[in-house]
Amino acid sequence: MMPDFTERELGRPSQSSRKWMRFLLTLMSVVLLAPSRSAAEDGLLFGGDDFVVVPHSSSLSPSQLTVECWVNVAVLAGPSNNEFIVSKGNDGTQGSYYLSQNGDQFHFYLGKNGVDQVYALTSSLHVQTNHWYHVAGTYDGTNLHIYVDGDLEGTTPANIAIGNSLELTLGYHNRPGVPYWLSGSLREVRIWSLARTQGEIQATMNQSLVGTEPGLVGYWRLNEASGQVAHDSSGNSNNGQLGSTPDVDTNDPTWIASIPTLSEWGIIGMSLVMFGAVLVLRRRQVIGLAP
Numbered sequence: 495m496m497p498d499f500t501e502r503e504l505g506r507p508s509q510s511s512r513k514w515m516r517f518l519l520t521l522m523s524v525v526l527l528a529p530s531r532s533a534a535e536d537g538l539l540f541g542g543d544d545f546v547v548v549p550h551s552s553s554l555s556p557s558q559l560t561v562e563c564w565v566n567v568a569v570l571a572g573p574s575n576n577e578f579i580v581s582k583g584n585d586g587t588q589g590s591y592y593l594s595q596n597g598d599q600f601h602f603y604l605g606k607n608g609v610d611q612v613y614a615l616t617s618s619l620h621v622q623t624n625h626w627y628h629v630a631g632t633y634d635g636t637n638l639h640i641y642v643d644g645d646l647e648g649t650t651p652a653n654i655a656i657g658n659s660l661e662l663t664l665g666y667h668n669r670p671g672v673p674y675w676l677s678g679s680l681r682e683v684r685i686w687s688l689a690r691t692q693g694e695i696q697a698t699m700n701q702s703l704v705g706t707e708p709g710l711v712g713y714w715r716l717n718e719a720s721g722q723v724a725h726d727s728s729g730n731s732n733n734g735q736l737g738s739t740p741d742v743d744t745n746d747p748t749w750i751a752s753i754p755t756l757s758e759w760g761i762i763g764m765s766l767v768m769f770g771a772v773l774v775l776r777r778r779q780v781i782g783l784a785p
């Protein structure tokens with residue numbers, strides 16, 4: 495006759511213990527999945543004399559345009575000054591475009607032949623320091639638009655052919671004799687060969703892109719965390735160099751590494767404690783001590 499072993503004698507958890515384990519495992523899964531890192535904890539910090547330079551490419555001078563990025567301004571530009579976020583061309587070049595911070599507002603404009611602000615748009619929002627904003631400027635061949643955090647902040651008619659053979663820079667504008675610099679951080683810089691709609695901007699501003707999205711011609715995530723290259727993830731090889739040389743130099747911006755926040759460390763610690771509790775419970779079940 496087969497002996498009548500109970501589940502506990504066989505080292506298997508009782509029904510109530512299995513419920514406890516399921517509860518703990520479910521709770522642990524929820525806790526482990528809970529940390530949702532803000533989309534703005536890594537990037538490049540520009541110290542006021544730093545830049546990234548991307549060699550000229552025709553892919554960066556499309557007839558229609560969207561320039562977008564996340565920016566965190568450390569020091570506001572003066573009312574007659576500009577801190578340049580993205581710049582293609584300078585005052586003397588035809589068909590230049592710029593995204594900047596001016597006074598306490600964001601600025602998107604197109605320039606031509608010695609005039610740097612033929613068509614200009616200023617955000618109505620007043621910029622605060624040490625705050626991450628998503629800024630986007632679009633040009634559809636007829637109108638300029640500027641958006642901050644997905645909200646339309648301004649529109650103006652425009653008519654200019656974009657295109658010059660100068661480099662594209664992040665954090666810097668190469669105005670001859672009068673360079674302009676950014677004091678602040680950037681991440682997720684994107685250039686498109688089309689004017690994205692407000693809905694399209696809102697749909698992807700809080701997430702990384704795959705890189706193969708139609709019309710994406712330059713995409714610098716700025717999450718490398720080290721090295722001298724800001725890689726273009728759009729497949730167009732518009733890679734950027736940090737600073738004025740391929741080596742470490744005084745114009746290199748600083749990588750901001752993504753590290754767990756204090757609350758995330760707390761969550762990780764709590765998860766480990768709970769995992770340990772599950773192991774102890776399982777051990778007690780095996781040796782027959784669990785309730």
Ligand SMILES: [Ca+2]
Nearest residue numbers: 736737739741
């Ligand atoms: Ca360098």
Ligand SMILES: [Ca+2]
Nearest residue numbers: 541543744745
């Ligand atoms: Ca520097």
